[in-house]
Amino acid sequence: MDIKDIKNRISPLSAPSSKGRDNTQVQQGTGESFARILQELSQQKNGLQFSGHAIKRLEDRSINLNKKDVTRINNAVNLAHQKGSKESLILDGNHAYVVNIPNRTVITALDMMEMRNRVFTNIDSTVFTKIEKNQ
Helix, strand or coil, X not given: CEHHHHHHXXXXXXXXXXXXXXXXXXXXXXXXXXXXXXXXXXHCCCCCEECHHHHHHHHHCCCCCCHHHHHHHHHHHHHHHHCCCCEEXXXXXXXXXXXXXXXXXXXXXXXXXXXXXXXXXXCCEEEEEECCCCC
């Protein structure tokens, strides 16, 4: 995933800081670029967006998303929207995403290690997308 290519998909309210780091590459999961996946989804009505903070967390925590992952998160956002949620915690296997539902914007992303001993506040719902057994 090339971070530079997805900057035009960042929510305009939260652009990432470019101080002190060269955030140019994130590992690819399936060969499809994250930018292309985001572009396809954002062209659809009600496409999912990622804040600058979320993109930085995805990179820092080596969370690689493919098209299926983004579609699954998007479907969870749709479910939360149908229930009238405003801020939702989406648990997707070993990853969690805090999402602003009305803006359809992923605010942050966490992996299993980051979720341990955490308290999530200011959310009004939780959506489980898939469960992975610990090995």
